Amino acid sequence: MPTLFRFLVICAVIGGSIYGAMWALALFVDPQPREITIRIPPERINPPATGDPPVTGSLKQ
Template sequence: MPTLFRFLLVVAVLAALGFAAVFSLATMVDPDPREISTPIPGHRLPSPSSR
């Protein structure tokens, strides 16, 4: 039984470290917003006569 408890303890510590890493990235890192533009090919636009 001690090996099972040791395994569960290691898994719990690794999960806590992963959660702490994700939480710190979500709270401390602030992405800079920027505008995104994607060109659309002319053949994908509807023709003026179909309106």
């Protein structure tokens, strides 16, 4: 039983250290805002016409 208790204590210490490091990063590090530009190809905004009419309604003839 002492080895199980020692293992659980070590896991708790490691988990607490990770949690504390994440908490400190979230508290003390501020992100620097910056402008981001993403180019979108014109084909995605205005797809080329294929000549086929759009399919609407039922498939009955």
